[in-house]
Amino acid sequence: MKTTTRTAFAVLLGMGALSGAAQAEIRLGASVSATGPAAFLGDPEAKTIEMMVEEINAGGGIDGEEIVLTLYDDGGDPNKARTFATRLIEDDEVVAIIGGSTTGTTISILDMAEDEGIPFISLAGAISIVDPVREYVFKTPHTDRMACEKIFTDMKAQDITKIGMISGTDGFGASMQAECKEVAGDQGIEILADETYGPQDADMTPQLTRIRDTEGVQAVLNPGFGQGPAIVTRNYAQLGFEIPMYQSHGVASNAFIELTGKDAAEGIRLPGTALLIGDLLAEDDPQYKVVTEYTAAYQAKYNEEPSTFAGYAHDAVALLADAIARAGSTEPDAIRDALEETSGFVGTTGTYSFTPEDHLGLDLSAFRMLEIADGGWKQLD
Amino acid sequence: MDALLQFIFSGMTVGAVYALVALGFTIIYNASDVVNFAQGEFVMLGGMITVFAHQAGMPLPLAAAMAVVAAAGGGVALNRLAIEPARSAPVVSLIIITIGASILIRGAARLIFDKQLHRLPSFSGDTPIRIMGATILPQSLWVMGGAVAVFIGLWLFFSRTLTGKAVLATANNRIAAQLVGINTRWIMTLSFGLSAAIGALAGVLVTPITLVSYDVGVALALKGFAAAMLGGMGNPRGALLGGILLGLLESMTAGYLSSQYKDAVAFIVILAVLFVMPQGIFGKKPVERV
Amino acid sequence: MTAARGKWLQLAVLAIVIAALPLIFPSGYYYRVGALIFVNALSVVGLVILIGLAGQISLGHAGFAGIGAYACALAPAHLGLHPGLALVLGAVVSGLLALLIGRPILRLKGYYLAVATLGFGILVSMVLTNERALTGGPDGMAVEDIGLRPLLRDLGWRISGGEFWYGISGIALLIGAWMALNLLDSPTGRAMRALHGSEVAASTVGIDVARQKLRAFVISAVYASVAGSLLALQNGFVTPDIAGFMHSIEMVTMAVLGGVGSVIGAVLGAAILTLLPQVLTVFAEYEQLVLGAVMIIVMIFMPQGLLPSIMRRIRGRGE
Incomplete structure (x- = not known):
């Protein structure tokens, strides 16, 4: 009895594997x-x-x-x-x-x-x-926290201590936004402007204008993935920002450069893994083979x-x-x-x-x- | 001051996107009292088909024309296969049918195309136009121009052409329309084809700005629907104005209040407007027949 | 068959199904699916009262489910309230909120009502997503255990979490169905049903249209809220997805698919839409395609929903 009902249920729910095999x-x-x-x-x-x-x-x-x-x-x-x-x-x-x-x-x-x-x-x-x-x-x-620390370390090396942030409200962007705000103090980074956008928004120039008009911002950080960061980056170029832009590992792919266009993406910095730059790795790099x-x-x-x-x-x-x-x-x-x-x-x-x-x-x-x-x-x- | 102008440019750009989607809703609604929740999927199809045809080597204008025609065919099919057979169904069933169609089209697009994001090159380059310290991209002008052109086209269609008037007559009273010799079946086919074509055209115009993937339709349909309701469903003037208003509301809120709650403010304003004007800004008051 | 006998028959069928199903469950996973069906069905029963009885549509009821769910997460964490009591608190808050917004919203008709309720749902989910300090944002937050299972264990009754929540959800659904069936039978139910036909006609025979609509709206909000709470409690975790637009659509689809006028139809609709993704895992690529097609086909061939169409066919054969 038990096996028959089990088979019946398995068939009903479209499952391949039966246990007991x-x-x-x-x-x-x-x-x-x-x-x-x-x-x-x-x-x-x-x-x-x-x-x-x-x-x-x-x-x-x-x-x-x-x-x-x-x-x-x-x-x-x-x-x-x-x-x-x-x-x-x-x-x-x-x-x-x-x-x-x-x-x-x-x-x-x-x-x-x-x-x-x-x-x-x-x-x-x-x-x-x-x-x-x-x-x-x-x-x-x-962790997202490590990404923030890596970015902040690079910023400090460039003498950047005051930044503006623009983050997506999706899970990835919101989580990294919170983690970055938490570690910013310890890292000696001051977040002067903190803006967000919806993951499906079509234009982020108002948020970026606010960051641009904030006194003392030396760089902009944009945690997010999907189309958001591509649109932010294009708007960034449109508004003629002259301070450096940092993205997160959420956009670490060649598709991102394609979507934003080569000119708008030029000079953007982000933390990535060896996977992204396989062709740049030295052959004796431990990660080269894998x-x-x-x-x-x-x-x-x-x-x-x-x-x-x-x-x-x-x-x-x-x-x-x-x-x-x-x-x-x-x-x-x-x-x-x-x-x-x-x-x-x-x-x-x-x-x-x-x-x-x-x-x-x-x-x-x-x-x-x-x-x-x-x-x-x-x-x- | 230049900040205000920047916010206005942003609001007009986003608003024109919403308006284009909202305009697509009007024809079907006028012909059949159906709000087509699959309208966003036609926008997606317009973008996706153009991207893939363009990648395959077709020149952009040809690819776009093909996308518009293909989407129109999809609209006609939607009417024939799903809406017509359910003519007598209650409104809530029709809502479920169009939502079902939207899920179906999305699922098919995922299989036929892919799950990646895509972009089309801007029609007139990416060099921003500077006006008094604010900037706007040439593609934004294309989108705004498109919205206005579609609006004028629809306005002429409904007020100057016999077919347009036949569409309105069909919506008003289907049986009476048939009695005076209007082929209501043809009118329905035409309405769905036209709506889908407008949606696809919107998709072609906005893709260089918003990017496209198989699942962008829902968000666009939601905002377009809200914009159309704000302006008053079925009225091209309402769709255009509702879209622009919604876009401006969002950009002003993001610029002056809080970017986190810009969508919230937009919906609060919609609720407030509907409480005062239950048929939207340009809507007509319907009379219930007992 | 009298209405009263019909009521008890429906409840008896439901109770027997809930009690008998575990006899053929091959593994603990089926308890989980069963519990999900019951919780979904509970919120759909509420929508049956709103859509089927009073003829009003809502595309924002997930907002109330979200309030119920987050009440169970927030009240124990911030107010020290027992999670069980938090469920009650959530229901009260949802009911009051529905009362407050119901009057202006329900003056709207058709698609205007749809967009207004949709706006409400989006506002709730937006607050839950954006108030990260309080709600944990899109990552969600943990929900305290209700503490009943350890109590049962101390009494010598050891049951798994899956079995426990299957039982609780089943009982909650039975109570919800019983209350809904009582309402359907009552003068209030008949007054609400009159609205579905024509509001103008209803008002001419002396029915306070606005009042009855509001009543249906509040009742359905409480149902959605309790269902949301139960879901949060059994998951031990909650994210803003529960208040999302897609969840609202899912609820309405379940109601309409099953047959919007009946309680058993609600359970049927919830069961089909909960099971479908589980059945389709093998064809995951085609899941959306099939789901969309099912929605369209059922609505074309059975515009009144599955249950009424099936019943009509059975009766037709009997005559």
Whole structure:
């Protein structure tokens, strides 16, 4: 009886895998925002996860066991993310979860993973995900706070201490805006003007005019992703600003230069990862191999360049595969323990070393300060 | 002073975008009393088709013309496949149908095109025009010119042409219109085709400013709808004025009060106007038949 | 069949379905989906009173769900209120707000009413998004546990979180449905129904049109608020998405899809729209396509919604 109803339900809900089958496989779960307002993050992440699982399986799997991936699209909705997390854990019986493209969806998944003891690698930026440390929760992107610190450090090197900010009201922009305001004082940076725009706005000249008319502003910082920063940058050029502009890692991609146009983007500085400047890396750079190989594979498969966010997903899959191989087991607890012992693992974002006190495992050196020059990227440090 | 002028330029630019979307609502509404919530998707289609045709090597004007024709075809299909069969359905069902159509078109665009952001080159370059310390991009003038041209076209259509008057007659009383020999079916087809074409034209004009991706339609439809209601639904003058007013409200609020609450102020003003003038600024008072 | 018997029959069917479904649940995940359906259905029952009974439309009811949800997040954190009481507080706030804005808003008709309610919903979600210091902004904020489950455990009854919330949501839906069915039967319900036909006609037979519309608006706001609270409590976390425009649309679609005149129709509509994305995960690329097509097709062929059309077909065969 139980099996029949189970089959009936499985068919009803359109699921492929039934539990109770042979266990010569590693069940990996993922919930990312492949559509919706955060698709900018989630789409390349989903593509990367699918591609890497295929690659690993084509290479014989991990210790001869194939990875079976169950990937859901939560559309950026935390409520959906929680439902999918429940489904991954209770129904698909996965041994680890990757996902949570946004902070909101991450927190929804994190609760479930922590309760049920399933290792979870988040792809979102907020520092609150790993601070305080939770037993089963790790993350691959640098925190938004680190991005702010990296930018402020570069500003101080240029003797810039008074700035204006214009941020998107989407999750990414708002989160970074708050983190930057929090660390600005410690870094000796004064924020004189603090403006925002909606993610779908068509013109930001009023906000920029206000910043321009604020006495003493030496530079402008624009945290955000999607079309917002492109429009801000074009308006910036339109208004004839002569002070430097800083963008966030949210726009670290060649598409950004295309969207704003080469002239408007010239001279913009932002913190990015090695992934963005694969062709500029020295061959003895520790990240050279992983970055160029991943970029080539992604481009061959999807005919577009991987973004910084795609890189977060790459590192999450790679870290997990490494941990499972070292654990020699598919028990969630064993994977978690192995994950926490990760040391000096080179990813596209940086070099990860997890400890019981640190589930992010990156430091500021993972960020590279970049400048847009002649429609391309130039590394500053 | 130059700040005020800058805010006005910004408001006019954004307002013209809203007005173009709002104008698209008027024809369908005039012919059928249906507010087409899929109107934003035609704007998206206009932008997306032009971008992809242009990338494939087609000259920009040709690509744009193709996008407008294709979107018009989509509008006609929407009417034939979804609106006509549900003629007698209550208003709330028609709202759900057009929202369903909007979700469907978005889903199809995602599959056919892609999920990336795209931009078209500006028609007359990117060198800002300076006027008394404020600046405006040439593309903004294109958008404003487009809104005014569509407005004049619609105004002439409704007041000077027999077909335009037939559209109004159809809206007023479908059966009476049929009795005096108006082919109401053809009128409906024409209205949906024209509305979609205006939407697509808006998409072509605004894409160099706002960029386009498969999911920009919802936000545009929302603002366009609000602008049309503010001015009074069904009235081209109301759509133009409502759009410009909404744009100016947003830019003035962002410039002088708070950029965080500029959309909030816009909606508060809309609510306030509707409380005083329940049919919008230029709307006519309908009479309920018992 | 008398109206009273019909009422008890509907409630009995609903209760049996809620109680019997877990017997065939293969895993804990199904409790989660069930609980979501019940919570959605609860807010849709409220909309049935507003749309189906009183004939008024709202594209902003997610605003009330947002108020209910954030009441459960904010009141315990800032006022030290128990989360359960916060649900009540949220319902009161929503009801009062609906009372306050209802009178001017409900003077509007058709699409003008639609845009006004839409504006209200957007204002609520904007405040929740922008007041980061209070609400945590787009990243959302945590909601305290209601504390009932540990209590049950101390009493020797161990149930999982999924099972617990399935039960609570099911009971809440039953209570909501019972109250709605009572209202449908009452003189107030009949007065509201008269509005749906024609407001002018209703007023000539002595019905205070404005008052009845307002009453329906307030009741539906309270339903949405309680549903929002329940969702926040079971998720333990809330973001401004709950008050968003898309959520409002989703609620109206559920109401209209199921059949806007009946309580069982509301449950049916909520069930279909909650299940659809779960069923379509295998065809994720086509999810939007299918959802849009379903909405259009149902509305064309069953303009009164699924349940009334199905019932008519069954009755037609019986005659």
